[in-house]
Amino acid sequence: MPTTRPAPGDNPYRIHLAGSATCLGLDSAYRVILDEFVEDRASQKWFIQFDDSTDTFTTRNASGNQRLVVTSDGSMIGSLAEKATVWFITVHTGPFSYSTISKNGSTTDHVIDTADGTAHLLQAISPEPAPRQRYIFEPATATDPAPVSCTNPKNATKFERTFFNLTVDKAKAMGPYDIIVVGTGIGGGVLARDLYETNSRLGDKAKSILVIEKGGLVFHSHCLNTSRPEGLGNNRGQQNDTFFAVFKEDYNIELQDSTEPLVHPSTWKGGPMHCVGGRSAAWGLFAPRVHDKTLNAWFPETVERDLIDIYFEEAEKLFNLSLPATRIIHQQVMERLNITAKDAFHVHWQWGRIASEFKDSKNFDFAEGAYSTIDKLLEIMMSKPPIASDPKSNVRDEHKNFKMLIGTEVRKILLDDTTKVATGVVVRPANGGAEEMIELKKGGTVILAAGSVASPAILLRSGVELGKEAGHITDHDILYRALSFRYRSPGDREDVGAMKLQTYFDMDFEGRFGLANMSIDASSFLPRSKTADKNLPQMIMAFILPCALESSCSITLEGDEPKVVMIRTQEYSEGERQKYLKRMEDITKSAIETIESQLDVELVNEKDRDGEYLSYLELGGVAHELGTLPMPNRKGDGGNSIDENLKLKGHDNVYICDLSIFPMSPEANPTLTLAALSLRLSRQLVPREKFPPSGAETIRVVNHSGEPIKVWVSNFGSDMAPLEIDPTVLLEGDDFSVERQSGVPQSVMVFRMDKLKKAKNGEEKVEKVEKVEEKAENEEEKVKNKEKEEREKREKRKKDVIFSNEPELFVASPGCHKPVIVL
Incomplete structure (x- = not known):
């Protein structure tokens, strides 16, 4: 047992064997295991609820709030459905003092056995403490920040306490709300920003808005606008995936593979980021539009029209879409790539569309850098007014019509049993705790933007029957080839610099178009090729392919938490696959020849490669999993969970606004499209009314x-x-x-x-x-009156001839018939 008792509270502990580095944790099936400690693995951290009056404690896991339970057969598991096992502490005295534990009041001490790799509780053989019965409880907060708790803001950093000081109790008291937004990623964050800006124009007509985010403030901006680990700068480009890998969390996911060679053995690289901004804090910034042919074939007609006519451009402006500076050599490369490609490819290579402002537009302006939803949300929170009772205090009051609650998990939506209308949401602290309700106004709206797994999970907990059309989480296939090369003239590397190019291409299959990305001497989300010299520049070709939602994939609840079953798309037959693979191989070879000649480079170890020409990226490799609550599909198959305006079927005031909404997996990074649809939803919920033209008068x-x-x-x-x-x-x-x-x-x-x-x-x-003007007018009036009097006098004098005592001009009034004489 612990050398010192774990203190009660919200801070997590590591539980490990004395003299050993192995720690108690949960595997993907929620079985307790002993394993080497990994710093950022939440499943190896536990919250301890200690009762000092009875010398007992219970334990729950930090990854998903699962309670530590010992089953009837002695197995140790994490469970959300069963009551936590109560552990009793007994202090032994004698030649030496020690503590042991027993389960649920048993008089027999126990040890943990892990002979088969999973944890079992066995009766202790010796009265003295067995080696596997000496457990150390170490605070995980020694190296990890404490989780933010909406009910205990003191756990947050001072920065969070200053600007994100809203608690659940305060949020409840300030409600009910017109609009509740769940999540702050691209879907929820863009929506919240736009609603706030619309609100600022409406005055007393503004809507009361509450934004709820499960995570805390991990980043103050996109990760690429912050400091980066030393050494990453040696590899040109982004490396945002380094941050994503560290801060993402894992789904409870079961990966299923098909028969080779269609699907290679896969590992999972995706997952959610629970923080202000969500995955917008570390996304790759590529922001291409979905191709017109894809929109026309799959998306509802009104959605297609609105995206092309209005909201793609609106989203691009929001993202500060930028193009790099183009030198002569860059223009020559792009021209030759397009000229030398076969007409059947239908390629048009150009700079990749990046959601970042690279340069300031004028002196003393600062470039905004990589886009995320964090910047505007943080700006809104930092601009909160001071409290009226103490204007000089650093403590800020809440905006009248916009509030944000972080460190808070939405568990379910409260629905009226008869009308199915949402009346509020049920929340709890993100690190576990009591559930509470936040009310929605009559006629109000709930928007779920919690992600393609969390949003359907919230609906399932709420008792919503999603039907067979929901839960088909899909990640499009990405194939790539990475090559190392060297410049024949080493100085050319600095002159050329990094290039990231993109083009749509004809897949040679049913008129479908894919997206090709070319990275030249720039970092990529794709693996680098294996070469002896890691300093060699890389050329990486990547192809993203569209596909229908995969019906074999599913999301269900297991112990009130989501379980994901996922498989690669099975839409294409082997013959079809070979056809478009040949097309992509031809495009790659054509591009390589052009790069070799235009940049005067030579490939390294290219001839030594074997196996298939293109490799598959792992599932979740770029975190594009989507489609779990899809809008209508123009092809008419698969069904839909929401309508074309993103409203949940059968519910008048529940909307979805995250990657769940896609009716298929497009060939493009879906981020720009999601942002555009988020803006569209915002303008539908709270229109920016345009007054009708007035008459000319x-x-x-x-x-x-x-x-x-x-x-x-x-x-x-x-x-x-x-x-x-x-x-x-x-x-x-x-x-x-x-x-x-x-x-x-x-x-x-x-x-x-x-x-x-x-x-x-x-x-x-x-x-x-x-x-002042009135006084001036009075003075002016006096002057005018005086002048008038003088004129009248002069006119009167002009009526008669006047002689002076001295010889002077004789003046007669007009119309005078007397002679005019000059003396």
Whole structure:
């Protein structure tokens, strides 16, 4: 037993045998095993609930909150369905003191046996502590940050406590809400950002929004905008996959393989990232559009039209889509690649579309770098107003209509038994704890953006019958070839630099198009080729292929947690596969020949390779698993879980907005398409209303600035009219109109104010200006009256001839018939 008792609380512990590095953990089947400790493996960390009054404790696993249970046959497992086994601590005294444990009040001490690789609880043979009965409980927080808890913010970092200080209790008290968004990845994060910006234009018409994220603030931006481990810079390019591999978590997944050579033995590389921003914190930044032919063949017609006409471009602007600087050599390479390719390939090589701003647009502006949803969400939280009772305090109040709760897991949606309308969500701390309810307003909306596994799991826990059309999690096939090369003139390497190119290509199968990626001397998500010299530059060709959702894949609940069964797509027959493999091999060979000649390079060890020309990437290699709650498929097969507006079938106020929604697995990275669909959903839920055109004689002002403004309309209709119509204060979302006088030139003047206090100051300034102008007008009127009096006097004098005492000009009034004489 522990040398010191584990302290109660939310901090995880490692449990290992004394004098051994092996630790208790869970395998993928939730069996307890003893294994070498791995630093970032959550399944080897345990939360201890200790009862000091009874000298007992229970244990639950940090990876999925599974309770440590001993079954009737002595097996040790992690379970969400069964009650946790209660362990009793007994202190022994004698020549030496020690503690032992017993199960559920038994008087017999026990040891853990792992002879067959899994853990069993056996009766101790010796009265003295057996070697496998001396357990050490070490706080995992010594090297790992404590998990964020929405009910215990003190566990969070000071940064989190300052800007993400909302707790479940506070969120409940501030509710109910018009909109609850679950998840902050590309789907939920883009949606939340757009709703916030729309809200800022609506004033009193704004919707109350709550965003809930299971994870904490791991990154402050995309991982590539932060510091990176030393040595990665020696390999040109991104290396975002290094961070993804460290911070992702694992599904409870069962991988199934088909017969060779269609599917090679696979390992799983995907998984969720539970943090603010989700997987947008470490995605690869390639942002191509789904090909028009793919949209036309698979996606609903209205979705296809909206994406092409509006939302692809909107998403690209949001992503700060950039193209690298093109030198002459780059242009020559792309031209020759396109000219030398066969017409049947239908290729058009160009720079890869990267979601990053590489350069500042003008002096003293900073490039925004790689895109993630974190930046805007963090900006919103950092701009929260100070608390009214203490404006100088660092503690921030919540935005009136936008709140964000982190470290909180949504377990289920509360649904009315009769109407199936969502009335709220059930949440708990991400590291386990009591479940609580957060209410939704009548007529409100819940948007699940928790990911392609977590979103269907939430619905299943909520009692939603998903049907046979759901759960078909699919990852498209990616095939690649990696080659090492060297420049014949070493200095050319710096001149050329890194290149990442992309093109669609004709698969030579049913008119389908795939996407080809070429990486030249730049990092890639794909494995590097094996060469003796790791410093050699690499050329990597990768092909992403579209496919239907794979019906053999499934998501079910096992102990209230999702279990994933996955297999590679079986859509293509062996003959069809060989056909498009030949096409991709021909494209690769054509590209290699062009690169060799244009860049004057030679390949290394290429002739020594054997086996198939292209290799398969592991499942989940680029984290594109999708399609578990699909929208309608234009082909009419497979069924759908949501409609074309992403609303869950049979539920009027539940929407899905993550990779679950895809009706097929496209040839492109799905991130841009998901962001575009997220923007589309946002504008449908809270429209950015455009006022109808006014008549030619109407002046209309609508305040979409997000701040109070004051409006004046000038009026030059007549000399006697006031110069301006009385000023009008417009709050966010307000509008103002006035009828013009025909043929009279007028203008609109707007004074922008950050706060109503400024508006008040503005009114005082206006009043002062008006008083000054009124005084000036009075003075001007006095001058005019005086001048009028002088004119009248002069006119009167002109009626008669006036002689002076001195010889001078004789003046007669107009119409005078007397002679004009000059003396």
